[in-house]
Amino acid sequence: MSVDFSKYKQDFPILSREVHPGKKLIYLDSTASTQKPQIVLDAMDDYYHRHNANIHRGVYTISEEATELYENARAKVARFIHAPSARSIVFTRNTTESINLVAFTWGRKNLKENDLVLLTELEHHSNIVPWQILVQEKKIRIEFIPVLPDGILDMNAYKNLLEKKPKLVAFAHMSNVLGTITPVKEMTTLAHQVGAIVLIDGAQSVPHLPVDIQDIDAEFLAFSAHKMCGPTGIGALYGKFDLLNEMPPFLGGGDMIRKVTFEGFSTNDVPAKFEAGTPAIAEAVGFGAAIDYLSSIGMEEIAKHEQEIALYGLRRLEESGGIKVIGPHNQRGGVLAFDMSGIHPHDVAQILDSEGIAVRAGHHCAQPLHIKFGLPATTRASFYLYNSKEDVDSLIKGLDKVKMMFD
Amino acid sequence: MDDLYREIIIEHYKNPGFRGELDPNDYTYEDENPVCGDHIRVDIRVNDSGIVTEAKYSGHGCAISQASADLLMEAIIGKKVEDVKKLTKQDVLDLLGIELGAVRLKCALLPLKVVKAGVYGVGKESELSDLD
Numbered sequence: 001m002s003v004d005f006s007k008y009k010q011d012f013p014i015l016s017r018e019v020h021p022g023k024k025l026i027y028l029d030s031t032a033s034t035q036k037p038q039i040v041l042d043a044m045d046d047y048y049h050r051h052n053a054n055i056h057r058g059v060y061t062i063s064e065e066a067t068e069l070y071e072n073a074r075a076k077v078a079r080f081i082h083a084p085s086a087r088s089i090v091f092t093r094n095t096t097e098s099i100n101l102v103a104f105t106w107g108r109k110n111l112k113e114n115d116l117v118l119l120t121e122l123e124h125h126s127n128i129v130p131w132q133i134l135v136q137e138k139k140i141r142i143e144f145i146p147v148l149p150d151g152i153l154d155m156n157a158y159k160n161l162l163e164k165k166p167k168l169v170a171f172a173h174m175s176n177v178l179g180t181i182t183p184v185k186e187m188t189t190l191a192h193q194v195g196a197i198v199l200i201d202g203a204q205s206v207p208h209l210p211v212d213i214q215d216i217d218a219e220f221l222a223f224s225a226h227k228m229c230g231p232t233g234i235g236a237l238y239g240k241f242d243l244l245n246e247m248p249p250f251l252g253g254g255d256m257i258r259k260v261t262f263e264g265f266s267t268n269d270v271p272a273k274f275e276a277g278t279p280a281i282a283e284a285v286g287f288g289a290a291i292d293y294l295s296s297i298g299m300e301e302i303a304k305h306e307q308e309i310a311l312y313g314l315r316r317l318e319e320s321g322g323i324k325v326i327g328p329h330n331q332r333g334g335v336l337a338f339d340m341s342g343i344h345p346h347d348v349a350q351i352l353d354s355e356g357i358a359v360r361a362g363h364h365c366a367q368p369l370h371i372k373f374g375l376p377a378t379t380r381a382s383f384y385l386y387n388s389k390e391d392v393d394s395l396i397k398g399l400d401k402v403k404m405m406f407d
Numbered sequence: 408m409d410d411l412y413r414e415i416i417i418e419h420y421k422n423p424g425f426r427g428e429l430d431p432n433d434y435t436y437e438d439e440n441p442v443c444g445d446h447i448r449v450d451i452r453v454n455d456s457g458i459v460t461e462a463k464y465s466g467h468g469c470a471i472s473q474a475s476a477d478l479l480m481e482a483i484i485g486k487k488v489e490d491v492k493k494l495t496k497q498d499v500l501d502l503l504g505i506e507l508g509a510v511r512l513k514c515a516l517l518p519l520k521v522v523k524a525g526v527y528g529v530g531k532e533s534e535l536s537d538l539d
């Protein structure tokens with residue numbers, strides 16, 4: 001039985017806003033950041049109204065409450081991705097910081113000159129640049145698993161690259177441009193066969209697909225709350241506990257230490273070891289509420305709903321003429337990046353905005369991928385649980401207006 | 408909105424008068440907008456009295472950046488290089504005849520940034536700070 005998703009739209013106050021007179025917001029940029037349901041806003045508001053205090057050190061009531069709320073959020077995140085324990089979840093600022101944490105702690109300790117890191121051509125800059133910094137700093141090497149013209153990873157090339165014995169394989173579970181869903185489990189198993197560690201950029205998969213990290217068996221998984229109905233300023237890094245335990249700390253300061261003397265310090269236990277300073281407490285509470293919200297709908301259902309809209313949108317865009325959508329044509333996430341010949345994405349996005357339609361224009365932090373596809377920029381429409389086929393119809397109408405203006 | 412895509416902008420975008428490259432040239436420079444990847448190159452020739460005699464632009468970008476480049480080339484031809492250095496953000500907006508939000512402002516100003524970096528020479532980025 002399929003769920004009626006139209007009822008969820010009203011959970012998001014911003015979606016009833018008019019952005020221009022008579023033009024209601026039609027939000028098609030959830031890949032960049034999602035909107036927040038009222039219950040997430042309420043949870044954060046309630047935290048500040050009733051429980052606000054610094055965590056972990058206070059013995060008074062509200063500090064204990066704040067600590068409990070913060071740690072409960074960690075447990076919710078762990079359950080959401082089927083992690084074995086909350087101790088495997090480090091709170092960070094976002095996916096970017098999670099990946100940087102791995103590069104600068106695990107990477108600095110374990111990667112040496114000439115060690116190979118495998119990435120894919122569809123990565124977001126946040127899973128390229130941290131490793132390029134290690135190329136500069138430690139002379140490691142990077143090779144890229146190619147993307148085939150239809151947006152799928154070249155698995156034969158991957159298998160060949162594995163023969164070069166990489167130390168780490170790091171890749172996105174879902175592309176934020178092509179919508180490609182990568183075969184994470186198969187890729188992880190293959191990487192493990194040559195002794196490589198696996199990091200998955202889950203920025204687009206954790207919000208949109210059911211993810212069971214123990215089943216995938218990757219060592220690390222990075223994601224952001226703001227892309228899954230939660231607030232900005234908080235994200236998570238899942239790591240296998242033994243690895244996290246052996247990794248050097250990331251930032252130094254309060255909370256991450258066990259003991260400090262004038263001579264030196266010893267580190268706190270995982271995950272506190274990686275959470276120096278006062279964390280984003282209200283945001284953690286909001287993150288937990290977002291996870292409750294998504295779980296109440298069901299990730300299987302959300303994935304199915306988005307896939308339906310994506311395939312409908314793909315068909316409508318291609319039928320409308322003069323538009324080329326990049327990425328796979330069968331199984332894909334709710335992301336449609338496209339090129340309108342002769343019309344720059346900035347102009348497309350600007351004219352759509354006049355109809356209240358929010359899409360993104362540019363290279364979407366995946367410049368190497370755009371170079372590969374020979375496009376300096378694309379226009380991107382992306383969907384979440386609060387979008388509908390009617391939103392796609394509005395997009396098509398808006399694009400007709402764009403074509404008319406440039407005709 | 409329909410203001411933003413005024414006839415003049417669409418016209419200069421679709422039928423540019425100053426697209427191309429000049430080789431040899433007296434000043435050449437190129438740069439891009441890191442947010443959207445728009446890329447503009449400008450080539451300029453000047454005569455012995457320091458007056459711009461020819462100016463061309465190339466590259467790719469949105470209608471606003473391309474129309475701005477085309478209008479700017481037209482505007483600097485016949486001007487002294489010293490006067491080109493004095494052109495401001497407002498001069499470009501006057502050429503385009505539109506109001507722009509922060510993001511699109513960068514599109515509109517990229518051509519002037521490139522022109523100024525060209526005539527000032529690399530290393531004088533401080534002269535361009537008002538265009539950021």
Ligand SMILES: Cc1ncc(COP(=O)(O)O)c(C=O)c1O
Pocket residue numbers: 031032094095096097124126127172174175176201203204224235365
């Ligand atoms: C695949 C992918 N990885 C990483 C990121 C970076 O996420 P954040 O900006 O939250 O760190 C994004 C965001 O667009 C993304 O889509």
